[in-house]
Amino acid sequence: MGTLKDRLTVDMRTALKARDEVTTSTLRMALAAVGAAEVAGRAKRELGDEEVLAVLAKEAKKRREAAAAFAEAGRGEQAAKETAEGAVLERYLPSQLSxxxxxxxxxxxxxxxxxxxxxxxxxxxxxxxxxxxxxxxxxxxxxxxxxxxxx
The missing domain is CATH 1.10.10 (Arc Repressor Mutant, subunit A)
Structure with a gap:
């Protein structure tokens, strides 16, 4: 398999065919964030796996924070959606240290x-x-x- 970005694209297409809406929308959002990071700066460039991981980690952190904020505001359904999206992103991140x-x-x-x-x-x-x-x-x-x- 190629780069992490390629893996995200393949997994998104697989989820799309399987009609897995959460995974499809989450990976679509992640790929959009990677694309935005690629065009940030003076010239468009291809991100390496480490940089893609950094983007995914940032997006996962956003999901955790949003889920906590929604839960605190009593919006359980929205918090569950953010938590599910975070779980999809966690699959691509290295395991956390104890x-x-x-x-x-x-x-x-x-x-x-x-x-x-x-x-x-x-x-x-x-x-x-x-x-x-x-x-x-x-x-x-x-x-x-x-x-x-x-x-």
Whole structure:
């Protein structure tokens, strides 16, 4: 199989033939977001798999936040729709690290970079983010880096 974008396109066509409306509309939206990212900037360019993953992660985060907002507002049906769309997108994202795995990865990144105090939070975050490579939400990574630098 080719790139992640190709896989999304093939899966969308398969869902369309199977009349799976949630998957079809979600993948159509994801491909539109990828297309928008490709034309952003000075010249149109083809996104690599890592960049497509970043777009998908951003879209999945939007769905989680929207589902929470709808649930809080008492709009359960809309929240369920957003949650279902998020589940479709999650299939294409790398599996998330457990808390123990995250703590281990952050500790290794901090040790390798020689980061010891809160004054080095920025560079420490950059090192930790590259160590987990999209397998944990930024908020979780930041909380773990803060905890380890403070301790």
């Amino acid at each position: 808390d123990d795995e995250l703590a281990e990865a952050v500790a290794a990144a901090l040790t390798a970079g020689g980061f010891t105090g809160m004054a080095q939070m920025g560079p420490a975050m950059k090192a930790a983010q590259s160590a987990v490579a999209g397998r944990a939400a930024g908020g979780r990574v930041a909380a773990e880096v803060r905890r380890q630098l403070a301790g």
